[in-house]
Amino acid sequence: MPSPRSSRERRTGSGSSRLEFLSLVSQRSPGAPDSPSRRKEPGSSAAAPLPEEDCMKLNPSFLGIALSSLLAIDLWASKRLGVCAGEGSAWGSARPLMKVIEISGHGVPWLLGTFYGLCQSDSSAAREVLLNLLFALLLDLVLVAVVKGLVKRPRPTHNKMDMFVTISVDKYSFPSGHATRAALVCRFILRHLVLAVPLRVLVVLWALIVSISRVMLGRHNMTDVLFGLLLGYALYSVVEHCWLSPLSAPALFALWSH
């Protein structure tokens, strides 16, 4: 089975000008005599436990405090950085440009573009790379939808929900789907497309700008974007591990051979 690395090594030598493809407690204070959960009802002899929501956490753990502080800083900083969240925001005039950047990292153009490229490809190397990119983009969509559905973190309150084509879980913000895709696609392109250094730098800049724009547009908190970048980065390793080749998935490749 040809590994992505060996495909790369085989193809870097050709000097053609065409694009070359290189084939993730409640802790109650014990013994506190006046603890609310131990207070007796008047006229009753037994202590009646209060409902959970009425119990104050008197002894939260260090980790709990650290996490709550991190989340509070995250919410505060993300709100301050949401300078393009509305037309009336500090950088409201840059909002249309931010929305163009948003579309550049959206799933629909990436899926359609990859599918189109796959249909047009005339070399087996290009087909192999594009088929794996399509697989990576679909895996990313599914993974982000599952995590968003499990975590259910609402989008920041200052976000205007005016995004181009969303699915139901996109009302949630953790993790940022644009950030996962930007990190995934960035790693994928750097690994499988032969590009001059300035273009490689542009690809990395694009991924960073897409990610930062999520906070500036008010779509996400910073932790959504940071986690998204990590997830996309790790997901690329999964894609490379499960790399589809004419040997591992002959039926799939037979579909696309002309």
Ligand SMILES: CC(C)=CCC/C(C)=C/COP(=O)(O)O
């Ligand atoms: C409908 C399709 C194919 C993709 C949805 C793409 C999308 C809207 C992702 C949400 O991104 P953020 O989580 O960064 O806001």
